[in-house]
Amino acid sequence: MLERVRPSPRALGDPASRDPRHDVLFEPMAIGPVTAKNRFYQVPHCNGGGYRDPSAAAAMRGVKAEGGWGVVFTEQVEIHHTSEITPFIELRIWDDDDVPMLARMADAVHAHDALAGIELTYSGINGPNLYTREVPRGCSPGPILTFTSDPVQARGMDLSDIRDLRRWYRNACLRARDAGFDLICLYGAHGFGIIQHFLSRHTNHRTDAYGGSLANRARLLAELVGEARDAVGDTCGITVRLALEELVGPLGFSNEELRELIEMHAELPDLWDLAHGTWEDCSATSRFAGEGAQEDLITGIKALTPRPVVGVGRFTSPDTMARQVREGVLDFVGAARPSIADPFLPSKIDEGRVGDIRECIGCNICVTGDTTMSLARCTQNPSFMEEFRKGWHPERIASRSSDARVLVVGGGPAGLEAARGLGARGYDVALAEASRTLGGRVAREATLPNLAAWDRVRGYRESQIAQLDGVEIYRESRMQAEDILGLGVEHVCIATGARWRADAVARHHLRPIPHHPDMPTFTPDDIMGGRLPSPGSEERTAGGLAGRVLIYDDDHYYMGGVIAERLRAEGMDVTLVTPATSVSEWTAFTLEQVRIQTRLLELGIDIRTTRALNRVDASSVTIACTYTGREETLDAAAVVYVTSRVGEDQLYRDLVARQSEWRAAGIHSVRLIGDAEAPAPIAWAVYAGRRYAEELDAPDVGDALPFRREVAALSTLAHGG
Numbered sequence: 001m002l003e004r005v006r007p008s009p010r011a012l013g014d015p016a017s018r019d020p021r022h023d024v025l026f027e028p029m030a031i032g033p034v035t036a037k038n039r040f041y042q043v044p045h046c047n048g049g050g051y052r053d054p055s056a057a058a059a060m061r062g063v064k065a066e067g068g069w070g071v072v073f074t075e076q077v078e079i080h081h082t083s084e085i086t087p088f089i090e091l092r093i094w095d096d097d098d099v100p101m102l103a104r105m106a107d108a109v110h111a112h113d114a115l116a117g118i119e120l121t122y123s124g125i126n127g128p129n130l131y132t133r134e135v136p137r138g139c140s141p142g143p144i145l146t147f148t149s150d151p152v153q154a155r156g157m158d159l160s161d162i163r164d165l166r167r168w169y170r171n172a173c174l175r176a177r178d179a180g181f182d183l184i185c186l187y188g189a190h191g192f193g194i195i196q197h198f199l200s201r202h203t204n205h206r207t208d209a210y211g212g213s214l215a216n217r218a219r220l221l222a223e224l225v226g227e228a229r230d231a232v233g234d235t236c237g238i239t240v241r242l243a244l245e246e247l248v249g250p251l252g253f254s255n256e257e258l259r260e261l262i263e264m265h266a267e268l269p270d271l272w273d274l275a276h277g278t279w280e281d282c283s284a285t286s287r288f289a290g291e292g293a294q295e296d297l298i299t300g301i302k303a304l305t306p307r308p309v310v311g312v313g314r315f316t317s318p319d320t321m322a323r324q325v326r327e328g329v330l331d332f333v334g335a336a337r338p339s340i341a342d343p344f345l346p347s348k349i350d351e352g353r354v355g356d357i358r359e360c361i362g363c364n365i366c367v368t369g370d371t372t373m374s375l376a377r378c379t380q381n382p383s384f385m386e387e388f389r390k391g392w393h394p395e396r397i398a399s400r401s402s403d404a405r406v407l408v409v410g411g412g413p414a415g416l417e418a419a420r421g422l423g424a425r426g427y428d429v430a431l432a433e434a435s436r437t438l439g440g441r442v443a444r445e446a447t448l449p450n451l452a453a454w455d456r457v458r459g460y461r462e463s464q465i466a467q468l469d470g471v472e473i474y475r476e477s478r479m480q481a482e483d484i485l486g487l488g489v490e491h492v493c494i495a496t497g498a499r500w501r502a503d504a505v506a507r508h509h510l511r512p513i514p515h516h517p518d519m520p521t522f523t524p525d526d527i528m529g530g531r532l533p534s535p536g537s538e539e540r541t542a543g544g545l546a547g548r549v550l551i552y553d554d555d556h557y558y559m560g561g562v563i564a565e566r567l568r569a570e571g572m573d574v575t576l577v578t579p580a581t582s583v584s585e586w587t588a589f590t591l592e593q594v595r596i597q598t599r600l601l602e603l604g605i606d607i608r609t610t611r612a613l614n615r616v617d618a619s620s621v622t623i624a625c626t627y628t629g630r631e632e633t634l635d636a637a638a639v640v641y642v643t644s645r646v647g648e649d650q651l652y653r654d655l656v657a658r659q660s661e662w663r664a665a666g667i668h669s670v671r672l673i674g675d676a677e678a679p680a681p682i683a684w685a686v687y688a689g690r691r692y693a694e695e696l697d698a699p700d701v702g703d704a705l706p707f708r709r710e711v712a713a714l715s716t717l718a719h720g721g
C-alpha cells in the first residue's frame with residue numbers, strides 16, 4: 001500500500017529579491033569598447049556540436065544568455081584550414097562561408113542583451129590536419145600533441161609563416177566582427193593554441209626574435225592583439241585566454257612568468273581570461289578538486305593590470321562568487337560547467353532563488369561530448385544541447401495535455417526527473433519509492449570516496465518536487481503489479497534501476513566463469529550497502545588466508561577505481577585486475593584517468609592491467625594476459641565484481657504479463673525507463689526521465705526522426721568539376 005509522506009516545506013531564499021551580498025555580481029563592467037551588464041562570464045567551452053550542429057550550439061548559447069549570463073562565448077573556433085583538430089568537432093572561421101553559422105550564435109546571444117564572444121584558435125602543434133591534409137605548422141617542429149597521438153609532425157614556422165599567421169588572425173577578426181561578435185578572444189591556454197606554444201619554453205625552441213626571453217616569446221601575442229585591435233578595436237573588445245600555470249615541468253609557462261608577462265603588457269588586451277594548466281587540470285572533476293580551486297594562482301593578478309580579470313573554478317555558490325569579486329580576486333566569474341548545469345544561474349541569484357540553482361556535480365560527462373565527438377550532454381541539465389534538437393528548455397516545459405494521473409515507480413535519477421518534469425507540466429503524479437531515501441544510485445554512490453557531489457542530482461530534484469503541488473512522494477512503498485492495477489492511474493512509469501552483477505559477465509566474458517561457492521564475493525551494491533570484506537572477519541580469513549581483496553573491473557568507468565579506494569581506506573590489501581590497458585579506462589573521456597591511476601598507485605593498490613579473470617577458486621583466482629593468454633594464480637580472500645549491471649525490470653514484466661487487465665484498471669500505458677531499461681551513466685537516466693515527462697501524451701511520431709538536425713548543403717558542383 002502507498003503510505004503518503006508530505007513533502008518538506010520549500011527551502012528557498014526570499015522570493016523575487018536579490019540578496020544584497022550578491023549585488024556586486026550585477027554591476028556592469030566595460031571590456032574595451034563594449035560593456036557587460038553583469039559579472040557572469042560564460043567562458044569558451046566545447047559542446048561536441050560545432051560545425052556539424054551549429055544551430056544546436058547557437059540555441060544552447062542563446063538559452064544561457066536568456067538565463068542571465070552577461071557574456072557568452074563560443075567554443076574554440078579554428079581560424080585557418082592549415083590548423084584543425086579532426087576528429088574533434090569545433091567551430092571554424094576559415095572563410096566567409098562559415099560566417100552565417102557564427103552569426104546565428106551571436107544573434108541568439110544578442111536577443112537576450114548579452115555580449116557574444118568568439119574564441120579564435122590556431123592549433124599549431126595540436127592540429128594534425130587529418131581532414132584538410134595540410135602540413136601542420138608549429139612554433140617549433142615536433143610530433144603533434146593531442147589526445148590521439150597521431151603519427152604526424154608539425155614543421156617549424158619561419159618568419160614568412162608568422163606573417164601569414166598574423167594575416168589569418170586579422171582576417172578571422174574581421175569575419176568575427178562581421179558575424180556580430182562583441183568580444184574576440186585569442187586563445188593560448190590548456191596547452192592548446194599557438195599563442196601558448198610561443199609563450200612556453202616547453203614548446204618554443206626558437207632562437208630568433210620569437211624565442212628565448214619572455215619578451216621574445218610574447219612577441220607574437222603582442223602583435224596579434226595589436227593587429228586585432230587595429231582591425232576591429234572600436235567595435236569589439238579584444239581578450240586573451242592564457243594559462244595561469246602550464247604544469248608541464250620546469251620549462252613550462254609558470255605562474256611567475258604569467259605575472260611577469262601581465263606586468264610587461266598590462267594594458268595589451270581589454271581583458272585577461274586565465275585558466276589553469278592543461279584541460280585536465282582546469283576542468284578537474286569534483287572527485288579531485290573543489291569549488292574555486294584556482295584562487296591561489298589568480299590572487300594578486302588584478303593588481304598588475306588595469307584590465308579586468310576573469311577566472312574559473314566550477315563556481316556554483318553565489319557567496320563564493322561574490323566574495324572573489326568583492327575581494328578583488330576576479331572581476332568576472334568565469335564558468336563553463338556551472339553554466340551548462342544551470343544556464344539560469346545568474347537569473348536565480350538575481351531573483352534571490354539560490355535554492356533553485358541546479359548545481360554542477362563535477363562529473364565531466366559534458367566533456368565527453370567533445371572527447372567522444374558526439375553531442376555533449378549534462379548529468380544535471382538534460383536539456384543541454386537539446387534546446388534546438390528537441391525544443392527542450394532548462395526551466396520551462398509544456399503544460400499537460402490531459403488530466404491523466406501518473407504513477408512513477410522508483411525515486412532514482414530517472415524517476416525523480418520524470419516526476420519533476422511531469423509535476424512541472426501540471427500532471428497529478430505519485431512517486432513511489434521502495435526505500436526511505438530518495439536518490440537511488442546517486443544517494444548510494446555519494447557515500448563512496450569523493451563522490452558526495454553526486455547527491456546534488458537528488459537534492460535539486462527533491463527540492464523542486466517539494467514546490468510542486470501535484471506530486472506526492474510515497475517512501476517505503478515497494479510496488480507490486482497487483483498494487484498498481486488497483487491504483488486507478490492512467491500511466492505508469494517504471495524507473496526501478498539496476499543492480500550490479502555478482503559474476504564476471506561484462507565485456508571480456510559474455511558468459512559466467514568457473515566460480516567456487518566458498519570464495520566470498522561482493523558487488524559495488526554490497527560495498528555501498530555496508531557489506532564489505534572487513535579485516536579480521538570470518539569471511540575474509542576463510543581458508544586461513546591473510547587477506548588480498550581482488551577487484552575485477554570490466555566496467556571501465558569510475559566504479560572500479562572508487563571501490564578500490566573505498567576498500568583501501570579500510571586498510572585492505574587491494575589488487576585491481578582489469579582487461580583494459582589502464583584503470584577506469586573510460587575516464588580518459590572525462591579527463592580523470594591519469595589522476596585516478598595516480599591516486600590508486602599512491603594508495604598502494606596493486607594494479608594488474610590487460611588481465612582477465614578466468615577462474616575463481618575457494619581461496620585463489622586465475623588471471624590471464626589478454627594478449628598472450630598466459631595464466632597466473634593469485635591468492636585471494638575475497639572477490640569484488642565491478643563488471644556490469646542488470647536492469648530491475650521484473651515489475652515491468654509482471655505488468656506486461658497482465659496487459660489484458662490494464663483496460664479494466666484504467667491503465668493506458670506502462671513504460672520502462674532509465675537503468676531499469678538499460679543501465680548507463682547517471683546522465684542517461686536523468687535524460688530518460690526528462691524524455692518521459694516531455695513525451696507523455698505527445699502525438700506519436702511513428703518512425704520519424706525524434707529530433708531536428710542539420711544536413712550539409714549539397715554543392716551545386718556535381719562531381720567536383
Ligand code: ADP
Pocket residue numbers: 409410411412413414415416432433434435438439440441442477478479480495496497498648651673674675676682685
Ligand atoms: P535510475 O538510475 O534509472 O533512476 P536507480 O537505481 O538510481 O535507477 O533508482 C531506482 C530506484 O527505484 C531505487 O531507489 C529503488 O529503491 C527503487 N525501486 C526499485 N524497485 C521498486 C519498486 N518495485 N517499487 C518502488 N521503488 C522501487
Ligand code: SF4
Pocket residue numbers: 336337338340341359360361362363364365366367377378379380381
Ligand atoms: Fe557539471 Fe557534470 Fe553537467 Fe558537466 S555534465 S556541467 S560536470 S553536472
